[in-house]
Amino acid sequence: MRMMSLFIRIIRQFLHDKRTLALLILAPILVLTLLYLVFNGEDYTPKIGTAGLPAPVEQRLAEGKAGITSFSSLQDAVEALKAGSIDAYVFIEEGKPIVKLEGSDPSKSKAVLLFIGNTLGHTSEPTSSGASESPLVEPGNLPQPIVQYLHGGPDMTTFDNLGSVFIGVFTFFYVFLIAGVSFLKERTSGTLERLLATPLRRHEIVIGYMLGFGLFTGIQSLVIAAFSIHVLGLMLVGSIWYVLLITVLISATALSFGILLSSFAGSEFQLMQFIPLVIVPQVFFSGLFNLESMSPWISWLSHIMPLAYGADALKSVMIKGEGWSSIAFDVYVLAGLCIVFMSANIIALRKHRAL
């Protein structure tokens, strides 16, 4: 029966291509595990600093579910907020409590405000069936706290927070795919071998590819950034030039990385199989999700994800409006990775020609 012979042929093909088979099963497991780890993170515990609060209020805050740090001066609290070691600080000015939020991550801001509201807020009104600690009433006499932001503001949406990361993610993803597939085509169509029968040197091939694709990915970066800022109204506090520098570096990294991985793939199909292995985890760890609520060893993974550096730098520029000094490290890491991947490509081409 022809149908059965087809059936057997397909089984045989799969058995010959063990990697496809493994990926068919392992990739979904991997992605599901990551999703579990990301969404199963515990509720975020806000880190709040206090400066010069009356003792009963201080005590009241300390009893709640938050990390409270008591600063001796307001200046120390301001520094801690800028450094990102706390999410907000509370102080009293002219008799009114003021909550100063770091503000770049709306989900953290919400957690802080919820906590402050629950502990200091309307405690004069008994809460429904009221089994909770409402008897400790004194601090409740404080007026409604005033909320201030270091970055962003109450109007800042989750999109503003995530959009900057998405710019990095999309740039990386598409450049990776296109570069990978076209270099693969070069190999499978025999043109790479043909190139190696010319005086062309290996590093010239790699750099030539970087340049040719660099032009188009540069245009891509420009279009993506311009579209999200001007059309989608994505928040941009810092310089657009820094945004472009970072996106160009992200695409250069993706480009060299895509070419490198293409030499480990035998077909376009196998290249696609790298997506759940190398792209999806990077997306998870690039700042779309709050890493602080995960176990430390998982959040540590972000240090080995190129995209995490790009996304961090984009966030710094676009939301916090920071300058060169705060993105320099990310920029150097991306540039360094790019050089590492390119060198690896030049070495990988040895497989095709010794010279």
Add this chain to the structure above:
Amino acid sequence: MSQSESISLCLQAHKICRSIGAREIISDVSLNINKQEIFGFLGPSGSGKTTLIKILAGIDKATSGEITLLGTALPHLSMMKKIGYMAQSDALYHDLTAKENLDFFGSLFGLKGQHFMRRQREVLELVGLESHAKKMVQAYSGGMKRRLSLAIALIHEPEVLILDEPTVGIDPSLRLMIWNELYRLCRSGVTILLTTHVMDEAEKCHRLGMILDGRLIATGTPEELKQTARGTTMEEAFLYYGGIRK
């Protein structure tokens, strides 16, 4: 070896072996190829012809053994300019026109200006594609792609032409045309190495090397090979040297 002998030699291969892992693909091949001759490698598919010819072209590297091409040990990047290579598969960019392909490959050999334009016209005319130069390669037929590959191999006027199955999938009249061109190039001083698995085509070469399981089982002119084997056809000769018919 005398001085005159080394001058007339184009390529010397000494005890070439090539293995991938534990498997030996080419075993102990030694041969000399003279200048201005058409040397054919004849053997069934899978016998190692392509691997051998790639090693001789300096693309692949022998695991052991030495190759000297025009007095220079291979592989050597500068020798790439002296070799015109045509791969078994049509290594063309399908999303470019024929002229753009020529532009690209020619520029890799440093061709430019008036001379380059003239060369492009010459090679396109030679393979009969001058009226299709501006067509995208993806619209080409199989034979046209083969001809364009040959044109690309010739673009930089190489001293040595290395062709892997040059006439596969080409109709008889075009095949004749290509062979006439190969003879003409040979007379003008070019040395030609080619592979084939077609017996009657092998007879068109000046000298032949028979390849079986990665070993060079016999070399000589087609006439010599047939005579020694006491056969009348190349097939008989091949079977004789392969030890299948004693």
